[in-house]
Amino acid sequence: MSELTPDQQFELITRNLQEVLNPQIIKNVLEVEKRPLKVYWGTAPTGKPHCGYFVPMIKLAHLLKAGVEVTVLVADLHAFLDNMKAPLEVVQHRAKYYEFLIKSILTSINVPVERLKFVLGSSYQLTPEYTLDLFKLSNSVSQNDAKRAGADVVKQVANPLLSGLIYPLMQVLDEEYLKVDVQLGGVDQRKIFVLAEENIQSLGYKKRAHLMNRMVPGLMQGGKMSASDPNSKIDLLEEPKTVKKKINQAFCAPGNIEDNGLLAFVKNVLGPIHELKYGDGTFEFFIDRPDKYGGPITFKTYQELEDSFTKEELSPVDLKSGVADAINVLLAPIIEEYKNNKDFQDSETAGYPAPVAEKKKVKKVKDRGSRYPGAKEESPAPASAPVEAVTEKLEETKL
Numbered sequence: 545m546s547e548l549t550p551d552q553q554f555e556l557i558t559r560n561l562q563e564v565l566n567p568q569i570i571k572n573v574l575e576v577e578k579r580p581l582k583v584y585w586g587t588a589p590t591g592k593p594h595c596g597y598f599v600p601m602i603k604l605a606h607l608l609k610a611g612v613e614v615t616v617l618v619a620d621l622h623a624f625l626d627n628m629k630a631p632l633e634v635v636q637h638r639a640k641y642y643e644f645l646i647k648s649i650l651t652s653i654n655v656p657v658e659r660l661k662f663v664l665g666s667s668y669q670l671t672p673e674y675t676l677d678l679f680k681l682s683n684s685v686s687q688n689d690a691k692r693a694g695a696d697v698v699k700q701v702a703n704p705l706l707s708g709l710i711y712p713l714m715q716v717l718d719e720e721y722l723k724v725d726v727q728l729g730g731v732d733q734r735k736i737f738v739l740a741e742e743n744i745q746s747l748g749y750k751k752r753a754h755l756m757n758r759m760v761p762g763l764m765q766g767g768k769m770s771a772s773d774p775n776s777k778i779d780l781l782e783e784p785k786t787v788k789k790k791i792n793q794a795f796c797a798p799g800n801i802e803d804n805g806l807l808a809f810v811k812n813v814l815g816p817i818h819e820l821k822y823g824d825g826t827f828e829f830f831i832d833r834p835d836k837y838g839g840p841i842t843f844k845t846y847q848e849l850e851d852s853f854t855k856e857e858l859s860p861v862d863l864k865s866g867v868a869d870a871i872n873v874l875l876a877p878i879i880e881e882y883k884n885n886k887d888f889q890d891s892e893t894a895g896y897p898a899p900v901a902e903k904k905k906v907k908k909v910k911d912r913g914s915r916y917p918g919a920k921e922e923s924p925a926p927a928s929a930p931v932e933a934v935t936e937k938l939e940e941t942k943l
């Protein structure tokens with residue numbers, strides 16, 4: 545059990561979250577029952593994981609630090625039920641790939657993974673008990689409610705499939721079958737979490753608390769970092785040159801801190817990772833700025849960085865270069881581990897992301913950002929990396 549007091553545990557468990565539903569359930573376990581809290585986070589192995597994954601990973605780190613028993617659900621059947629984003633033939637393979645990546649992200653930010661439990665959805669979701677519970681739940685949730693619950697999670701298509709209604713019901717049942725007190729997810733899971741809170745007791749099961757992390761904004765104006773828009777996201781196995789290119793094309797207007805995915809990334813990912821590595825409350829963000837623009841600079845608090853950007857002392861180009869460098873440092877050990885892992889090297893035929901191609905030609909792009917306030921941001925060139933095409937095409941043909 546943790547050395548921390550229940551208050552300290554609660555602070556870590558809920559730190560930097562966007563929302564918590566039913567915190568009293570958590571407090572009761574920590575303060576009254578005095579046993580380790582049990583939390584699960586589920587992920588459906590669909591597209592290629594991107595940098596947005598750092599946010600739940602940081603939360604898993606907080607949970608482990610707080611002595612929580614954490615389960616990661618690799619929701620293979622959910623990946624299949626979401627418009628066959630992962631067809632059954634490839635889902636097992638992708639599930640392994642996700643588990644590998646999650647472990648390597650955590651290891652790269654110094655989080656020990658031994659205490660993490662990984663569970664594959666199909667390992668219990670095909671049992672008679674689970675099936676009967678699914679049927680029972682389908683008799684108490686209306687089509688409309690199930691549809692609404694999945695609206696931000698299940699891909700919305702012109703002719704919605706029935707599987708999209710089964711998906712949220714199964715996510716409700718997972719809370720019981722994984723024997724947890726709490727489910728963690730992004731705020732995009734909110735409607736499913738509410739569905740769970742409103743319906744799980746009809747099966748005689750207890751209501752769970754829900755933790756919701758923030759979504760990392762995409763690199764383009766508006767929206768979250770999304771697997772379906774390659775320009776909005778940076779994959780975990782993205783090559784350094786591509787990272788530079790994508791960050792250079794990101795929307796980042798001088799002095800504008802409101803609609804700025806890069807600052808949000810520093811605040812919600814780079815800052816907390818620095819803190820995890822070097823101790824509570826610490827922050828450091830370095831920009832290797834050319835001498836003629838003021839020389840290298842280190843910000844010691846996020847606020848300093850934001851202020852400097854607001855006052856236009858720090859230009860978008862320099863912010864971009866600092867963020868791109870930091871992302872490349874973050875991704876290097878993950879890419880390294882991937883390249884050293886033989887299991888994933890010849891996986892293209894399984895509809896699975898191809899290895900980071902060393903030979904892949906990356907067209908040289910001109911530096912598109914501007915160092916000067918008021919200069920126009922150009923729209924991004926389409927990034928049609930062959931790596932992308934493999935998964936996307938497979939997904940399309942199976943739809």
Ligand SMILES: N[C@@H](Cc1ccc(O)cc1)C(=O)O
Nearest residue numbers: 586587588619622697715718
């Ligand atoms: N809905 C989650 C995946 C998930 C699936 C099943 C669960 O029980 C939990 C989470 C996502 O969008 O990635």
